Amino acid sequence: MVGNAFGGNTTVASKQNAHRVHPAPQHGVQNAAPWRRDALWPVASAALAVLVCVATGLVPLPPSLLVLAALLVVLACLALLPLLRVWPGVLAGAGVAGICVAVGWGQGRMLALPLLALFTGHYIYLARRAAKGEVAAARNGGTALQDEVRRLASDLKNQGKLDAAFDKLVQLPVRGEVLRDLYHLGKAFERNRSFEGARGVFAHLVAHAPLYRDAGARLGRAERLAEVERQAKSLPSARPQAAEAFAAPQHLGRYEIDGELGRGSMGRVYAAHDPVIGRAVALKTLALGSEFEGAALVDARARFFREAESAGRLQHPQIVAIYDAGDEQGLSWIAMERLRGKDLSHAVQPEHWLAVPILLSIAARVADALDYAHQHQVVHRDIKPSNILYDAGTDTVKVTDFGIARITDNSKTRTGLVLGTPSFMAPEQIVGTKADGRCDIYALGVTLYQLLTGRLPLRGESMSALMHAIANEVPADVRTLRADLPESVAMVVARALHKNPGARFQTGAQMAAALREASSGMRPSADAHFGAPLDYDARTDFHKYPMADFPDTVFDSAAAPAAPHATRSRI
Amino acid sequence: MSAVSLSYEFCARTDTGRVRANNEDAVGVDSQAQLAMLADGMGGYNAGEVASRMAIDFIQREMARWLAQAGPRAKSFDLRRAMEICVDNANQAILEAAESNMQYTGMGTTLVVGVFQGPRLMLGHIGDSRCYRLREGVLEQITRDHSWLQEQIDAGLITPQQAAVSASRNLVTRALGVEELVLLEVNEFEVQPGDLYLLCSDGLSEMLRHAELAALLAPRSSLEEKTERLIAAANSQGGRDNISVVLVKASMGPRKQGLMSRLLRA
Numbered sequence: 071m072v073g074n075a076f077g078g079n080t081t082v083a084s085k086q087n088a089h090r091v092h093p094a095p096q097h098g099v100q101n102a103a104p105w106r107r108d109a110l111w112p113v114a115s116a117a118l119a120v121l122v123c124v125a126t127g128l129v130p131l132p133p134s135l136l137v138l139a140a141l142l143v144v145l146a147c148l149a150l151l152p153l154l155r156v157w158p159g160v161l162a163g164a165g166v167a168g169i170c171v172a173v174g175w176g177q178g179r180m181l182a183l184p185l186l187a188l189f190t191g192h193y194i195y196l197a198r199r200a201a202k203g204e205v206a207a208a209r210n211g212g213t214a215l216q217d218e219v220r221r222l223a224s225d226l227k228n229q230g231k232l233d234a235a236f237d238k239l240v241q242l243p244v245r246g247e248v249l250r251d252l253y254h255l256g257k258a259f260e261r262n263r264s265f266e267g268a269r270g271v272f273a274h275l276v277a278h279a280p281l282y283r284d285a286g287a288r289l290g291r292a293e294r295l296a297e298v299e300r301q302a303k304s305l306p307s308a309r310p311q312a313a314e315a316f317a318a319p320q321h322l323g324r325y326e327i328d329g330e331l332g333r334g335s336m337g338r339v340y341a342a343h344d345p346v347i348g349r350a351v352a353l354k355t356l357a358l359g360s361e362f363e364g365a366a367l368v369d370a371r372a373r374f375f376r377e378a379e380s381a382g383r384l385q386h387p388q389i390v391a392i393y394d395a396g397d398e399q400g401l402s403w404i405a406m407e408r409l410r411g412k413d414l415s416h417a418v419q420p421e422h423w424l425a426v427p428i429l430l431s432i433a434a435r436v437a438d439a440l441d442y443a444h445q446h447q448v449v450h451r452d453i454k455p456s457n458i459l460y461d462a463g464t465d466t467v468k469v470t471d472f473g474i475a476r477i478t479d480n481s482k483t484r485t486g487l488v489l490g491t492p493s494f495m496a497p498e499q500i501v502g503t504k505a506d507g508r509c510d511i512y513a514l515g516v517t518l519y520q521l522l523t524g525r526l527p528l529r530g531e532s533m534s535a536l537m538h539a540i541a542n543e544v545p546a547d548v549r550t551l552r553a554d555l556p557e558s559v560a561m562v563v564a565r566a567l568h569k570n571p572g573a574r575f576q577t578g579a580q581m582a583a584a585l586r587e588a589s590s591g592m593r594p595s596a597d598a599h600f601g602a603p604l605d606y607d608a609r610t611d612f613h614k615y616p617m618a619d620f621p622d623t624v625f626d627s628a629a630a631p632a633a634p635h636a637t638r639s640r641i
Numbered sequence: 642m643s644a645v646s647l648s649y650e651f652c653a654r655t656d657t658g659r660v661r662a663n664n665e666d667a668v669g670v671d672s673q674a675q676l677a678m679l680a681d682g683m684g685g686y687n688a689g690e691v692a693s694r695m696a697i698d699f700i701q702r703e704m705a706r707w708l709a710q711a712g713p714r715a716k717s718f719d720l721r722r723a724m725e726i727c728v729d730n731a732n733q734a735i736l737e738a739a740e741s742n743m744q745y746t747g748m749g750t751t752l753v754v755g756v757f758q759g760p761r762l763m764l765g766h767i768g769d770s771r772c773y774r775l776r777e778g779v780l781e782q783i784t785r786d787h788s789w790l791q792e793q794i795d796a797g798l799i800t801p802q803q804a805a806v807s808a809s810r811n812l813v814t815r816a817l818g819v820e821e822l823v824l825l826e827v828n829e830f831e832v833q834p835g836d837l838y839l840l841c842s843d844g845l846s847e848m849l850r851h852a853e854l855a856a857l858l859a860p861r862s863s864l865e866e867k868t869e870r871l872i873a874a875a876n877s878q879g880g881r882d883n884i885s886v887v888l889v890k891a892s893m894g895p896r897k898q899g900l901m902s903r904l905l906r907a
Binding site for chain 2: 294295297298338500501502532533534535536537538541
C-alpha cells in the first residue's frame with residue numbers, strides 16, 4: 071500500500087522533472103482526443119443546472135416542448151463538444167450558447183444566466199485543453215507525420231544524439247510503436263550511462279504507460295543512479311592523489327594488471343602478471359591508506375607488512391603462496407599465487423558432494439597446512455569451505471588467505487563491521503577470551519561437518535541465538551544427518567568441534583592423523599586419489615620448507631580485534 | 642484537532658571531536674515533517690562522510706515527501722512500511738555509489754531515524770547509533786545496538802559489566818550501504834508531554850556514562866544549551882570520535898501557527 075504511495079510519489083516527481091527537462095512538448099500531441107473523463111464535468115453540471123432550474127421554478131412544469139427540446143440539444147452538444155478538436159469545438163460551442171441564450175431569454179430571462187455560466191465553464195475546459203497543446207495536436211495529427219517523426223528520432227538515436235531523439239519522440243502520443251521507441255531510447259541512455267536522460271525517458275513512458283514492460287523498474291533504477299551521480303558530483307572529492315590511486319590502476323608494484331577477478335570485503339582482486347618472469351598472480355588490494363590517518367596509518371602499514379611477511383614466509387604445498395606485498399599511494403596490495411581449481415563452497419550442495427574418502431583426504435591436507443602454519447605462529451582464523459581451493463584434475467588442495475583475516479581485521483574501517491554469521495567461529499572466539507590455533511581446528515571441524523552433511527553444525531534464528539548455541543550446545547552427530555558415515559569419521563568431527571579447546575585435537579598433525587586413520591577404515595572408492603604421494607607430512611617434510619622466525623608476529627587474543635587503541639580511533 | 646495535541650521542538654548538532662580530522666557523522670531534522678535523524682558513516686577518505694550524508698539527505702527528502710502526502714494520521718503499519726522502503730532505497734543508492742566508485746568501496750553508515758506524529762514516535766535504527774528517552778527524570782535507552790558486543794550480551798556470553806571493558810566495542814553487525822539487504826529495526830513508542838529524546842552517535846555514548854548523560858540532560862535549559870553541554874562533555878572526556886546529538890522535546894499543546902501557514906498547509 072505504502073509501496074504504491076511511494077511509487078506514486080516518485081512518478082509525480084519524475085513527471086515534474088520531465089517537465090523541467092523538456093518543458094514544452096510534454097503533452098505534445100493528443101490529436102482527435104477521444105472521450106475523456108474530464109469531459110463529463112460539463113455534462114454533469116449541465117444536468118445539475120437543469121435540475122436546479124426545474125426545482126426553483128425557473129422553468130415552468132410541465133415544460134413547454136420548446137424548452138425540453140432546447141435542453142436536450144444543450145445536453146447533446148455538451149456531450150459531443152469535447153469530441154471535437156479545439157477550434158471547431160469553440161465555434162460550435164459559441165453557436166449552441168447563442169441559441170441557448172436566445173431560447174432562455176425567450177423563456178423568462180432567468181434561464182439564460184445558468185446556461186451562460188455553464189458555457190463559461192465549458193470554455194474554461196476547452197481553454198485548458200488548448201493550453202495542454204491540443205492546438206499543436208490539431209496541427210500535427212496524422213499517422214504519416216507520426217511515422218516521419220519516429221524515423222527522424224530513430225536516425226538521431228543511431229547518430230548518438232539521444233537528447234535530440236527524445237525531443238522528437240516526446241512530441242508523439244505515447245502508444246503503440248512509440249512506446250517501444252521510447253523504451254529502446256531509454257535503454258540507449260542507460261548504455262551511455264546517462265542516467266539523468268534515462269530517467270527523463272522512462273518517467274515519460276511510465277507516466278503514460280505505467281505497466282509497459284519493466285519501464286517502472288528501470289525508472290526506479292535510473293532515478294537512483296541519477297541521484298548517485300548527482301551526489302557524487304556535489305561531494306567534496308577525495309584527496310586528489312588518492313583519487314588518482316583509485317582510478318583502476320594499470321600497474322601495482324612491478325605487476326601489470328590484466329583484469330579484475332573479483333571484489334572482496336577488503337577491496338578488489340586483480341589478475342596480474344609479472345612482466346619480467348611472466349608469472350601470473352592474483353593481486354589483492356586493500357585501501358589501507360584510506361582507513362587510517364597520521365600515526366594510525368603508519369602503525370597500520372607496519373602491521374600490514376608484518377602480517378603479509380609472516381604469511382609470505384609460509385611455504386607449503388597446501389598453502390597459497392604469497393610472493394610480494396607493497397603499498398602505493400594509499401593502496402596496499404598482496405601478490406599471491408594464481409590457481410586453477412574451485413573453492414569448496416559449492417561442494418556444500420548435496421548434488422556436488424565430494425566422495426567421503428576424497429573429502430577426508432582434503433581435510434587431512436588442510437590439517438597439515440594448519441599444523442605447519444601454527445608451528446610458525448600464524449593462525450588462519452578464517453577457515454571455511456570458500457578458503458579451501460581444490461583442483462579435482464590434479465587432486466591439489468590449497469588453503470588461501472592465510473593471515474589475511476588478521477590483516478583485514480586490524481585494518482577494517484574504523485567502525486568494524488561483522489557481516490554474515492559467525493558460524494565458523496570457535497566458542498572461545500565467540501566469547502572473546504584468548505584464542506589460538508585450536509580455533510582453526512574447530513573451524514576445520516565445522517567445514518568438514520558442512521561438507522559431509524550439507525548443514526552447519528549449529529544454527530540459530532538470530533545472531534545472538536547462534537552465538538549462544540556455539541557457546542553452549544553440542545551439535546548433532548553427523549550420522550544423524552547422514553547415516554552411511556562411519557563412526558570413526560563422526561568421532562573426528564565431534565572432537566574437532568569440542569567446546570573446550572583442550573579437548574580438541576591439539577595440533578593440525580593430530581587431526582590429520584585421525585582423519586587418515588578414519589578414512590583407512592573405509593572401503594576405498596574407485597575414484598578416490600587416495601593415499602597418493604601428494605600428501606604432505608608436516609613432521610617429516612617440515613624442514614624442506616624453511617621459514618625464518620618472525621617473532622614480531624604475535625597472535626594474542628584472536629577473537630578480540632586486539633589492535634592498539636591508536637588504530638581504533640573509534641574506540 | 643486531536644485530544645492529545647503535542648508539539649515538538651528539534652535541535653541537532655554534530656562535532657568532529659578532538660582526535661579525528663574529519664566528521665563522518667551527519668544529522669538531519671525537519672521540524673515541518675517532525676523528523677529527526679542521525680547517521681555515523683564509516684569507510685576511508687571521505688567515504689564515511691559520503692555514506693552518512695547520502696543516507697540523511699535521501700531519507701530526509703523521501704520521508705518528508707511521504708509524510709506530506711500521507712498526512713499526520715497515517716496508519717502505523719503504513720508509516721513503518723514507508724520507513725523500511727525508504728531505507729531500503731537509500732541502501733541501494735549507497736551500495737551503488739560504493740560499487741561504481743572505487744574510492745567509496747566499503748563505505749557504510751549507521752542510522753537512527755525518528756518520526757514524531759501526534760502522540761507517537763516511530764523509531765528505526767541500524768547499527769550502534771542510539772536513541773534515549775528522558776521521562777520524568779529517568780533516562781532510558783530505547784534502541785538496542787546492532788553490535789557484536791550487544792549480540793554477545795544477548796547470547797548470555799558476557800555481562801554488561803564485562804562488555805564495558807571489552808576490546809571489541811566498535812564492531813557493528815548491521816550497516817546501511819554494505820549489503821544488498823539491510824534490516825531496519827522499527828519500534829513504536831508512545832510519547833508523553835515533557836519527554837525528551839536524544840539521538841546520538843557512539844562518539845557521545847562511548848564517551849559518557851549513562852548517569853552522566855542523564856545528569857547533563859536533566860536541568861531546565863534550552864535544547865541548544867543542552868546540546869552544547871553534551872558535546873562539550875564528550876570532548877572533555879577525550880572526544881575520540883565524532884560527536885553528534887539530536888534532541889527532540891515533546892510538549893503539550895499545538896504550536897502557534899499563523900492563519901497563513903495553516904492555510905498553506907491545508
